[in-house]
Amino acid sequence: MEAPDDLSKHTIMSMNLNHLRAFVAVAESLSFSRAANRLHISQPALSHQIRLLEEELETRLFLRDRRNVRLSATGQEILDDVVRLLDHADAIRHRARSSAKGCIGTLRIGFVASATHPVIPRMTQIFHKAFPKVALSLKNIPTVQQIDALRDHRIDIGVVRLPLHEPDIEIFPLFSEPFAVVFSRQHPLREKQKFSLRDLEKEPFVSYCERQAPAFFQHWTGLCRKSGFTPRIVQEASEMETVLALVSTGVGVAIVPQEIARRHKSSLVVLPLTRERIRSEIGLAFLRRNPAPLVQHMVHTLASSGLFERPSRRR
Numbered sequence: 028m029e030a031p032d033d034l035s036k037h038t039i040m041s042m043n044l045n046h047l048r049a050f051v052a053v054a055e056s057l058s059f060s061r062a063a064n065r066l067h068i069s070q071p072a073l074s075h076q077i078r079l080l081e082e083e084l085e086t087r088l089f090l091r092d093r094r095n096v097r098l099s100a101t102g103q104e105i106l107d108d109v110v111r112l113l114d115h116a117d118a119i120r121h122r123a124r125s126s127a128k129g130c131i132g133t134l135r136i137g138f139v140a141s142a143t144h145p146v147i148p149r150m151t152q153i154f155h156k157a158f159p160k161v162a163l164s165l166k167n168i169p170t171v172q173q174i175d176a177l178r179d180h181r182i183d184i185g186v187v188r189l190p191l192h193e194p195d196i197e198i199f200p201l202f203s204e205p206f207a208v209v210f211s212r213q214h215p216l217r218e219k220q221k222f223s224l225r226d227l228e229k230e231p232f233v234s235y236c237e238r239q240a241p242a243f244f245q246h247w248t249g250l251c252r253k254s255g256f257t258p259r260i261v262q263e264a265s266e267m268e269t270v271l272a273l274v275s276t277g278v279g280v281a282i283v284p285q286e287i288a289r290r291h292k293s294s295l296v297v298l299p300l301t302r303e304r305i306r307s308e309i310g311l312a313f314l315r316r317n318p319a320p321l322v323q324h325m326v327h328t329l330a331s332s333g334l335f336e337r338p339s340r341r342r
Contacts, residue, residue, distance in 0.1 A: 044116055046080040047109050049073055050088060054106050057096045134161055134321045137168035137176055138186035139240075141267040142309045145202050145286050146186055150329060157328045161321060169239035169265065177314055183322050188243040189308035197318075199311040199326065199335050206247055206307055207285040208298045211277045217296045224254035224300070231261040231279035233270050243307075247282045250305055258282075271295060283307075311335075 052062035053073070063070040081088055088102035098106065134154075138147055151163055168176060173185035174193055191198055208227065210216055216226060237244040251258045261279050264270045267287050274281050275294040284307035288297040311329065313322050329335055 043076075043080070043083075044113065046076045046083075047113060049076040050080055050102075051106070051109055051113065053077060053089065053096065054098055054102060057098075059096065132161055132321055133164050134184065134325060135164045135166070135182045136184045136186065137166050137173040137182040139170055139173075139188050139309070140167050141188070141284060141287050142186045142202075143167075144290065145204070146309055150186070150201070150334065153332045153334065154325055154328050158324060161324075169236075170243065171239055171241070173312065177312065183313065183319060184325060185312040187310055187312045188240045189310045190242045190246060191310065191312065192242060195315050196312050197315040199329070201309050201311055201329075201334060203306045203308040204285045206250060206282050206300045206303065206305065207288040208280060208282055208300065209271065209274050209288045209291070209295045210280040211275050212294065212296055213277060214280070214296065216280075222298055224250060225256070227251070227258070227280055228254075228256040230259070232258040233262045233264065233273045233279040233281045234258070234260045235267055235270055235283070236263045236265045239265055246305060246307070250282060250300065250303060253305075 049062070049066065052065050053059060056062045056065065059070050059073055059077075063073040066073065077088065084101075086101045087099045088105075090097050090099050147165065151165070154161070154163065166182070168182070168185070170185075170187040170191070173182065173187055174191075174196065176182040177185055177196065186201070187198075189198065189200065208222075208224070210230075216222065219226065234244065248258055262273055264273060267283060270281050270283060271287070271291050271294075273279070275291070282300075285297075285299045288295065288299075291297070311326070313326070318326070
């Protein structure tokens with residue numbers, strides 16, 4: 028067999044990796060017997076692999092007699108390339124196995140903006156400590172859109188406002204808090220000694236957009252209905268922060284999660300509804316069927332840390 032003028036990397040990459048490993052073992056030991064021991068195969072099996080590789084490349088890789096084995100010119104030419112190729116193949120194998128086990132990769136997380144302060148920093152800190160090689164891609168998405176994104180596999184996990192009633196979605200409650208009534212510091216109610224929800228019966232309301240989180244909307248309006256009236260909503264907004272900004276300018280009053288309201292105490296009057304049994308909740312959401320390893324790791328890590336408030340349940 029005569030050596031070709033050029034042995035391309037494409038040709039090398041098309042070879043059987045076991046044959047290439049056999050070539051490197053012989054090239055580094057310059058002995059078929061020692062190379063066979065190193066690879067834990069018989070010497071005839073090793074010789075067969077080298078012969079198949081030489082036939083595939085249409086060139087001799089070794090020059091040998093009864094006593095000596097040495098690389099041919101072509102063997103010397105391609106040795107470094109083959110070593111690099113095998114190193115790269117090993118790296119690919121390691122990366123694939125790590126990915127399959129959920130030890131590397133990117134976990135795509137959608138979250139409602141109102142969860143940014145109480146949940147997201149702690150959640151990401153706990154997970155990053157356990158899986159430092161996993162990147163977290165965070166995107167602010169309303170609850171309803173998160174459900175669509177989960178089903179379309181555009182995100183892996185959602186941090187959503189509860190309640191949520193979707194049979195194909197698993198929910199782990201992360202955080203709960205009382206609702207709070209908020210109104211501007213210029214509002215007449217600020218001077219009322221004893222406040223009750225019924226005092227809001229004739230007030231205009233600013234509301235978080237119903238279509239963004241319909242179940243959450245029913246949750247807070249249920250507080251009003253329980254007090255004997257239906258809130259008169261004059262303005263909706265797609266962000267909680269916008270709701271609070273509108274309230275601060277006197278557009279209306281609002282009922283929002285307490286933690287969000289407290290961050291605006293300098294511009295709003297905040298009255299927590301601590302005696303009400305209905306609370307605002309944030310939960311971790313993901314597809315119930317065949318969750319990916321990274322999703323399972325997130326759930327297990329948060330459960331082990333005690334971040335979940337109680338066992339999962341269908342919503």
